[in-house]
Amino acid sequence: MRVTTITICKDIILLDISGAAEGATCEVVARVPVVCGDPSAPFTPGRIVASHKAVLHGGRLTFPRRAGDYDMLICAFEVSSAGCLLEGVRYATEIDPDVAEFDYPYPQCSIKALNCAISGEEADTLHIGQTSAGPNQAELMAMHPSDNTITYIYNGVPYYFKKDVVEAMDAALVPLAQRGIPAVMRYVNGSFLLGEKADPEIVEIIQHPAYDYDFPAAYIGAFNVRTEQGLDYYCACTEFLAERYSRPDRKYGWCLSYEVGNEVTSQYIWNNAGEMTCDQFMLEYTTVMRLAWLLARKHYAGFRIFTSFDQYFSGRHVPEQPKRYYGMKESIDCIAKHCARDGDFPWNIATHPYPENLNYPDFYHDREPNFTFATRRITFKNIEVMPAYLAQERLLYKGQPRRIIFPEQGFNSRDGEPYTELEGAHGYCLAYLKIRRQPTIEMFLHHSYIDNPWEFGLNLGVRRFGGLDEHGRSIPGEPKPVYYVMRDMDTPAEAQRIAEARAFIGPLLFDRLLNPPAVTADLDRSREGLSIPGQGHGKRKGKPADSSDETVTKNFDT
Numbered sequence: 001m002r003v004t005t006i007t008i009c010k011d012i013i014l015l016d017i018s019g020a021a022e023g024a025t026c027e028v029v030a031r032v033p034v035v036c037g038d039p040s041a042p043f044t045p046g047r048i049v050a051s052h053k054a055v056l057h058g059g060r061l062t063f064p065r066r067a068g069d070y071d072m073l074i075c076a077f078e079v080s081s082a083g084c085l086l087e088g089v090r091y092a093t094e095i096d097p098d099v100a101e102f103d104y105p106y107p108q109c110s111i112k113a114l115n116c117a118i119s120g121e122e123a124d125t126l127h128i129g130q131t132s133a134g135p136n137q138a139e140l141m142a143m144h145p146s147d148n149t150i151t152y153i154y155n156g157v158p159y160y161f162k163k164d165v166v167e168a169m170d171a172a173l174v175p176l177a178q179r180g181i182p183a184v185m186r187y188v189n190g191s192f193l194l195g196e197k198a199d200p201e202i203v204e205i206i207q208h209p210a211y212d213y214d215f216p217a218a219y220i221g222a223f224n225v226r227t228e229q230g231l232d233y234y235c236a237c238t239e240f241l242a243e244r245y246s247r248p249d250r251k252y253g254w255c256l257s258y259e260v261g262n263e264v265t266s267q268y269i270w271n272n273a274g275e276m277t278c279d280q281f282m283l284e285y286t287t288v289m290r291l292a293w294l295l296a297r298k299h300y301a302g303f304r305i306f307t308s309f310d311q312y313f314s315g316r317h318v319p320e321q322p323k324r325y326y327g328m329k330e331s332i333d334c335i336a337k338h339c340a341r342d343g344d345f346p347w348n349i350a351t352h353p354y355p356e357n358l359n360y361p362d363f364y365h366d367r368e369p370n371f372t373f374a375t376r377r378i379t380f381k382n383i384e385v386m387p388a389y390l391a392q393e394r395l396l397y398k399g400q401p402r403r404i405i406f407p408e409q410g411f412n413s414r415d416g417e418p419y420t421e422l423e424g425a426h427g428y429c430l431a432y433l434k435i436r437r438q439p440t441i442e443m444f445l446h447h448s449y450i451d452n453p454w455e456f457g458l459n460l461g462v463r464r465f466g467g468l469d470e471h472g473r474s475i476p477g478e479p480k481p482v483y484y485v486m487r488d489m490d491t492p493a494e495a496q497r498i499a500e501a502r503a504f505i506g507p508l509l510f511d512r513l514l515n516p517p518a519v520t521a522d523l524d525r526s527r528e529g530l531s532i533p534g535q536g537h538g539k540r541k542g543k544p545a546d547s548s549d550e551t552v553t554k555n556f557d558t
Contacts, residue, residue: 001086003017005094014060017059022057026079027054028051028053028078029048034231047228073295111130113131113132113444114131115133116131116176133255135169138189139198142160145158183254184258184350187238188261189222202233208222209224210275212274219269222273225288238258260292260306264308265328270308278322278331306349312327313375349404359412373385383434387441406443406444408445409445409447424480446486462480
């Protein structure tokens with residue numbers, strides 16, 4: 001006997017059991033889905049929310065969806081018969097439609113994207129099709145009600161959200177939503193970013209128990225789904241955002257997907273959960289994504305869930321620290337393994353294919369990337385690797401490839417070196433053409449709208465920094481060359497931009513990267529020629545690709 005599917009209906013839950021005798025009696029236990037990626041860490045399994053004895057009819061068990069105010073949509077289910085625990089899926093795999101079912105806006109909208117710091121008028125000028133927002137659980141939630149809070153009821157319990165923070169996000173999103181521009185929410189838990197503004201009572205609850213406070217670069221923590229209270233706060237915040245921003249009337253804005261966390265493959269910096277193996281971490285992360293899908297799916301049938309990965313594919317940011325940094329390939333394989341065992345759901349991929357050295361925008365000269373599954377990195381040069389990897393049958397969802405977005409990457413321009421602005425502008429053109437050719441890639445967001453003077457010395461905007469207004473917000477400065485290239489893509493002026501980029505990069509190289517070789521599993525080393533020890537091919541402009549001055553970058557735009 002095996003549990004094959006778990007279906008959530010409006011008022012009941014259905015479990016399909018294969019190999020079961022008609023009329024057999026089974027016991028179903030529903031647990032709070034707390035999880036602990038590291039089995040050596042202190043951990044108490046989730047409490048039992050409800051248990052039911054049911055008789056199999058037609059290979060199916062049926063029981064109520066709710067236990068009082070508690071919606072068992074999110075629960076982990078255990079089924080036993082004659083004292084033996086059944087194998088098979090443990091979480092909901094199907095949800096009957098009982099919510100809005102309007103079409104997901106892609107491919108009607110363009111892949112071209114900028115973050116929601118952009119005005120509606122600027123979005124019109126640049127022909128922006130999508131945007132992004134960055135809700136931070138630690139910034140959103142309040143411990144106590146006040147005149148500055150919005151009350152939200154989750155499982156019968158009130159939770160409080162800071163009205164000024166929520167309404168600021170509304171104000172940024174509504175002008176874009178009115179133009180039919182949807183947003184991806186990069187959803188994080190970052191009390192470090194708030195400094196003294198963080199509410200210590202909230203942080204105590206939502207901070208990941210293994211967060212390394214002693215690591216100075218732990219900028220963002222993982223979501224806490226290790227304790228029931230932490231999980232409840234995560235679920236309340238997740239459902240609040242999904243319900244507010246997936247409304248068909250777009251009253252508050254229009255956000256139809258989550259990028260869950262930030263660059264979790266470099267988790268010790270951008271999603272800190274303490275030291276764990278990749279497999280342990282991804283078990284926990286898979287649960288976080290699964291909960292986001294289940295809760296969002298209550299309000300919009302097409303809501304999408306994306307991972308958040310950096311650019312390292314078979315490699316890691318710090319190879320010597322495998323319990324702090326992971327590769328995309330091993331992460332994807334771990335997620336797929338956990339889903340095959342516990343129940344699959346439509347998780348998708350968000351990754352950030354910056355040039356191999358973020359300081360240098362000429363990705364077309366990158367040396368590390370290749371067109372194999374063994375490539376250490378995925379940059380703009382070899383973006384074709386990700387769709388090829390996900391096209392493998394074992395990674396499909398219901399026979400279809402998982403979707404891909406590029407919600408953060410850009411072209412740095414170095415101060416005093418104006419030619420780097422041209423490298424980035426023409427690089428944008430080539431990258432855009434490459435991405436547009438991939439039917440499963442749905443978004444190409446240039447990071448960011450305005451150069452951010454606090455972003456590790458990088459200038460990643462399409463406009464220069466123009467100072468701060470009276471509220472401390474960045475003022476758009478003069479457009480950089482990439483601005484005009486972005487504006488002209490997907491318009492009649494595109495042909496001229498392509499001709500300029502092809503001449504600047506070089507026709508042979510431009511054409512080769514636009515029409516690259518087929519992606520293969522392994523690298524053919526039969527034609528590599530002489531290799532001198534200590535003289536690897538990772539150098540460029542006198543610096544190795546992984547030199548200490550290579551920096552990581554995040555969306556800290558004000």
